[in-house]
Amino acid sequence: MTFNRRRSLTGLLFLAPYAISFVTFIVLPIIVAAYLSVMQFDLTAKGSIHYVGLQNFKEAWADQYFWSGIKATLSFVILMVPSMLVFALGTAIGLNAMSRGRNAVRALLFLPGLLNVAVTAILWGWFYDGTFGLFNFLLKKVGIGEVHWLSEKALAMPSIVVMTLWWTMGGTAIVLLAALQQIPRHIIEAAALDGAGKWAMFRKIVFPLLTPVLLFVVITNTIGAFQVFGQPFLLTKGGPELATRGLVQYIYETAFNNYRMGYGAAMSWMLFAIIAVFALLQYRLLRRSVA
Amino acid sequence: MSPKAVFGGMLAFCVILGTIRANDTVIGGRKKTELSFWNGWTGPDGTAMLKMIREFNTENPDVEVSMQRIEWATYYNKLMVAELNQRGPELFVIHASTLPRMRRAGFVSDVSDLYSGAGAIRESDFDPYVLDQVKFGKEKIGLPLDIHPQGLYGNVDMLKEAGFVDARGNARLPVNREEFMRAIRAMMKTPKGDATPSVWGYSMTMWRNNFMSLVPQFDGHYLSKDGRADLANPGNIAALTFMADLAKNKLVPPPENQLGWVGYRQKKVGMVVDGVYMLGDLLRLEDMKYIGGPIPIIGNHAATMADSHVLCVKTGLSPEKREASERFIRYLSAHSIDWAKAGQVPARKSVRDTPEFRAMQVQYAFSKQIPTMEYPPRSTVLFELDFEIDHATEMAIRGDETPTAALKAATVNLQKVLDRENKDYGTGATP
Numbered sequence: 001m002t003f004n005r006r007r008s009l010t011g012l013l014f015l016a017p018y019a020i021s022f023v024t025f026i027v028l029p030i031i032v033a034a035y036l037s038v039m040q041f042d043l044t045a046k047g048s049i050h051y052v053g054l055q056n057f058k059e060a061w062a063d064q065y066f067w068s069g070i071k072a073t074l075s076f077v078i079l080m081v082p083s084m085l086v087f088a089l090g091t092a093i094g095l096n097a098m099s100r101g102r103n104a105v106r107a108l109l110f111l112p113g114l115l116n117v118a119v120t121a122i123l124w125g126w127f128y129d130g131t132f133g134l135f136n137f138l139l140k141k142v143g144i145g146e147v148h149w150l151s152e153k154a155l156a157m158p159s160i161v162v163m164t165l166w167w168t169m170g171g172t173a174i175v176l177l178a179a180l181q182q183i184p185r186h187i188i189e190a191a192a193l194d195g196a197g198k199w200a201m202f203r204k205i206v207f208p209l210l211t212p213v214l215l216f217v218v219i220t221n222t223i224g225a226f227q228v229f230g231q232p233f234l235l236t237k238g239g240p241e242l243a244t245r246g247l248v249q250y251i252y253e254t255a256f257n258n259y260r261m262g263y264g265a266a267m268s269w270m271l272f273a274i275i276a277v278f279a280l281l282q283y284r285l286l287r288r289s290v291a
Numbered sequence: 292m293s294p295k296a297v298f299g300g301m302l303a304f305c306v307i308l309g310t311i312r313a314n315d316t317v318i319g320g321r322k323k324t325e326l327s328f329w330n331g332w333t334g335p336d337g338t339a340m341l342k343m344i345r346e347f348n349t350e351n352p353d354v355e356v357s358m359q360r361i362e363w364a365t366y367y368n369k370l371m372v373a374e375l376n377q378r379g380p381e382l383f384v385i386h387a388s389t390l391p392r393m394r395r396a397g398f399v400s401d402v403s404d405l406y407s408g409a410g411a412i413r414e415s416d417f418d419p420y421v422l423d424q425v426k427f428g429k430e431k432i433g434l435p436l437d438i439h440p441q442g443l444y445g446n447v448d449m450l451k452e453a454g455f456v457d458a459r460g461n462a463r464l465p466v467n468r469e470e471f472m473r474a475i476r477a478m479m480k481t482p483k484g485d486a487t488p489s490v491w492g493y494s495m496t497m498w499r500n501n502f503m504s505l506v507p508q509f510d511g512h513y514l515s516k517d518g519r520a521d522l523a524n525p526g527n528i529a530a531l532t533f534m535a536d537l538a539k540n541k542l543v544p545p546p547e548n549q550l551g552w553v554g555y556r557q558k559k560v561g562m563v564v565d566g567v568y569m570l571g572d573l574l575r576l577e578d579m580k581y582i583g584g585p586i587p588i589i590g591n592h593a594a595t596m597a598d599s600h601v602l603c604v605k606t607g608l609s610p611e612k613r614e615a616s617e618r619f620i621r622y623l624s625a626h627s628i629d630w631a632k633a634g635q636v637p638a639r640k641s642v643r644d645t646p647e648f649r650a651m652q653v654q655y656a657f658s659k660q661i662p663t664m665e666y667p668p669r670s671t672v673l674f675e676l677d678f679e680i681d682h683a684t685e686m687a688i689r690g691d692e693t694p695t696a697a698l699k700a701a702t703v704n705l706q707k708v709l710d711r712e713n714k715d716y717g718t719g720a721t722p
Contacts, residue, residue, distance in 0.1 A: 040715060042715070042716075043371055043372075043375060043396065044371065044392050044393070044395045044396040044671070045395055045396070045715070045716055048715065048716070064704075130547070130548040131548065131550070131553075146548065148547035148548055151546070151547040151548065152547050239685070240547075240685065240689070241682075241685055241686060241689065241691065242682070253678075256368040256372075257367075257368065257674050258674055258675060259371065259392075
């Protein structure tokens, strides 16, 4: 065997474990979901599987719960993505300005992200509890009455967003911090010598140079936000009045509570299309601003 | 031996180990039949069942039953997927109300032979209504272990303070609408200067179950006789209106913080309606004095909602496993007095007629509702029905819809599900 062939074989062998799991757990389910989306398939009805064309997609289009799921998902995305950007960027700038203890703060910020969604939800469930929760205990200390964080329609989704921010912001802030640290110091120094103020420096130098990373952060966070499931499912079960029942939860309930695999798969593909459109739009818009 | 050979040997060993799946073990030269038993008893009831299983295993050395407890919330998903994949347990529990849908999947076996032949459990030992739940044509696809009606729990001290005592001076529960409302008002305590009571007479628990417990009292129903969705009938509207009015008139904690069962445990609530299975939770509280009894007559007559845990066997078992499974079911059924101690009402009349059972205050009091209890409708779309009721009760109790409008919307949605079910399977929703 030649050296080159041996080298490429070694490369392939190293790649094999990931490639196998990627095909098994990503590619195959996508193909199966595509197949199921055009089939009528109820797990509880033996031999029920048959081709129905676009019927499942048409049904979703006319399904009020599909649209209420979209509405709840969008409200999460709209609240989550901008606040994530603002807080993560603010934190990254703060960390970048720190001369001492930066690593310790960075580690602390990253710590919640290591927790499992179930642990995070249980913890925050206690924080938010109407009667015994930490937040209401603190509010009571300053003379403010009980706030029903998770059971009031107007507050439930923002409360879930706050929990998600605490849980996931560290990772995004660290990515942005790394990008900030990549900005050449001489550009900042030159701007300072030219008399640029801090705001002008941020607007004219830092922000434009951060845009490629911001593009990445916005797109990945948007995709993640569209797939929100664990937090509302564990904290509110989708309530009150379906205000936090996102599309993924509805898909899960359709496929695994009501056993309608075909219909669930069709809605998954619709969600995929929505995410793809949003991601593409964001990519185009932000690319233009980079250019 | 070279490191390569050692590594290769270890890898091969791991692969072989991974492919081995033991079905039966051999003990003392005799084959031991292993059975897996799945259920959703994750609370104190699970501990009681575990004890019964250990006793069964001791008395039956040729059989080893192991129990897997899974939260009811995800239990049926897991059971369904596991059974369809041929990797599910030999024995499992299904609620009577869920049987129609599970049966359709084809993994629940006919166990009619349990009711006939040697060691038979007599059919006459069950209430006909309860036995009807497991009958599908000529088949009986399970054995009801218990009955769990919804009933009223009351805090003894708070009832006495509110004047609800019998001739002997013992606390008693309200028995009709007038008494119930009087008890609610008498138990409420509002600290001076506060707008909200700190102690409530009554709190709703799970809205759907509370609603479905009142529906039979008002002669309501969910499906019409011809199998169509009919949630907005006068009986259901009256039941939901009663609940919505309690919230509107601030006679129960606000829907955003309804306290429910937790409030009752903490003595912030005097009375709650819940299942007999919640007794297991109260038994753990040393300083809690409580009584249980039938739901007061709020509607036209006494009635409540109930359900049963049904012991089922997987299809396609080997004769040994089948025999061992049936032996286990017979054992549990015969020892259901032990199960009753955990907070259940045995399905077998002979067990309920024992002095031991009659001495169990809450279980016996709840069992008095058996002649007037109603199970959820026998339908393959029960999960969808539950969801619609959840949504409708929430809208009405929060005051965002009138009970009539909420139930009408639920009817429309449920009918769509029924239409689809009829179109796809042609069997209708009521097998």
